Amino acid sequence: MIGVYGTNAGLENHPDSSPGILHTPPKPRVTELMIKAGANALGIPCVPARYAVLTKPIDDPHAPRQACFYATPCGRGCAIGAAFQSTTSLLPMAMGTGKARIVTNAMVSRIVTGADGKATGVEYVGKDGTRHFVKARAVVLAASACESARLLLNSRDGGLANSSGQVGKNLMDTTGTNVTGHIPALENRPRYNEDGAEMAHLYIPWWLYKEQAAGKLDFPRGYHYEIVGRFGQPGAGLGLGGNEDGYGASLKEDARRYYGAQLGFTVRGEMIPNSNSYCELDPQMKDKFGIPVLRFHWKWSDHETRQIAHGMQTAKDMIERLGGKVVGPLLPPEQAIAVGGWIIHEVGTTRMGASAADSVTDSFGRTWDVDNLVVADGGVFTTNAHKNPTLTIMALAWRNMDRLADRMRKGEV
Numbered sequence: 001m002i003g004v005y006g007t008n009a010g011l012e013n014h015p016d017s018s019p020g021i022l023h024t025p026p027k028p029r030v031t032e033l034m035i036k037a038g039a040n041a042l043g044i045p046c047v048p049a050r051y052a053v054l055t056k057p058i059d060d061p062h063a064p065r066q067a068c069f070y071a072t073p074c075g076r077g078c079a080i081g082a083a084f085q086s087t088t089s090l091l092p093m094a095m096g097t098g099k100a101r102i103v104t105n106a107m108v109s110r111i112v113t114g115a116d117g118k119a120t121g122v123e124y125v126g127k128d129g130t131r132h133f134v135k136a137r138a139v140v141l142a143a144s145a146c147e148s149a150r151l152l153l154n155s156r157d158g159g160l161a162n163s164s165g166q167v168g169k170n171l172m173d174t175t176g177t178n179v180t181g182h183i184p185a186l187e188n189r190p191r192y193n194e195d196g197a198e199m200a201h202l203y204i205p206w207w208l209y210k211e212q213a214a215g216k217l218d219f220p221r222g223y224h225y226e227i228v229g230r231f232g233q234p235g236a237g238l239g240l241g242g243n244e245d246g247y248g249a250s251l252k253e254d255a256r257r258y259y260g261a262q263l264g265f266t267v268r269g270e271m272i273p274n275s276n277s278y279c280e281l282d283p284q285m286k287d288k289f290g291i292p293v294l295r296f297h298w299k300w301s302d303h304e305t306r307q308i309a310h311g312m313q314t315a316k317d318m319i320e321r322l323g324g325k326v327v328g329p330l331l332p333p334e335q336a337i338a339v340g341g342w343i344i345h346e347v348g349t350t351r352m353g354a355s356a357a358d359s360v361t362d363s364f365g366r367t368w369d370v371d372n373l374v375v376a377d378g379g380v381f382t383t384n385a386h387k388n389p390t391l392t393i394m395a396l397a398w399r400n401m402d403r404l405a406d407r408m409r410k411g412e413v
């Protein structure tokens with residue numbers, strides 16, 4: 001249904017798909033092949049990336065989608081539906097059932113509960129500022145981790161579904177930093193179109209499971225590298241690395257020489273929840289609808305900064321293996337690590353668990369305190385694995401909705 005390109009690489013923690021499921025990945029770029037050579041020489045795998053981008057069309061009756069034509073920035077939305085996104089995939093499919101209604105320009109302000117403690121629906125503020133109520137047999141929260149926590153905290157004094165006190169706690173993001181290298185062997189290479197899909201065609205998955213199990217690393221869990229390197233719009237993304245000099249003809253000559261000679265390694269790693277990273281209602285500030293907003297507290301622990309230090313050093317090793325040099329200084333990891341929230345992978349604020357004492361939901365996203373209230377976003381994560389969270393959120397949401405539908409059919413909800 002999603003359409004993912006990639007290959008079955010047979011690697012640990014990198015599940016293979018059934019035959020015929022994965023779409024053929026695009027051909028690697030020259031820069032990616034170089035990185036693969038450098039990585040492999042150091043015993044590091046580099047395999048076709050998995051991205052939710054079609055390389056053959058999908059003929060869904062409600063959401064027909066075309067194969068990628070490699071020319072446009074996916075992050076701004078894919079008009080032909082090649083990149084999987086709700087506006088061209090899930091929403092048209094849902095509307096196709098005839099059972100979905102979308103209310104736009106509406107801001108949900110709270111979940112309403114009845115005398116028996118169950119959810120009866122939600123209240124929202126419309127475009128004109130008026131309040132409306134939608135009655136529901138069950139309420140599913142999928143507003144993204146922080147907004148779902150905010151809704152729970154705004155729904156009752158002390159927070160709805162918050163007997164554990166965990167709503168808003170355990171907030172996590174993905175760790176991140178970038179290391180860029182200049183590779184002389186890539187200078188003055190012939191020009192051609194290297195656009196491809198917006199994201200990488202190859203990537204470097206986490207590989208040090210055995211070393212970690214043997215206690216050889218000074219941080220838990222792992223990270224992967226998203227790799228960058230191509231002819232792109234000059235000045236957007238990778239540049240000339242500060243190598244250019246002078247003005248006029250010599251500046252133009254330098255630009256031609258250095259353009260396309262840089263590689264980038266983007267570290268994305270796992271964060272372990274800690275008690276210093278959480279969100280709560282701001283006691284004063286409200287949004288334009290009069291709804292209290294969140295305020296955030298954040299601290300990376302040594303787990304994350306040591307992981308980033310390892311990722312930076314290994315990227316440097318790969319760049320030097322290719323005869324290149326790191327562009328700019330390698331900052332201390334405490335400065336190089338992206339600030340919390342920057343990678344926009346917020347999860348954990350309504351975590352699932354085995355006990356109502358220390359978690360907000362059960363393992364199917366049902367809140368312990370409100371039987372017909374289910375969380376279907378990244379709030380239920382207990383840790384933030386280094387793999388980007390969206391597709392795990394989808395898989396869990398699907399599973400949780402199957403359970404909710406089953407309970408509704410049995411008359412339990």
Ligand code: SF4
Nearest residue numbers: 068069072074078083
């Ligand atoms: S490059 Fe991205 S936006 Fe353009 S067609 Fe392919 S998936 Fe869609």
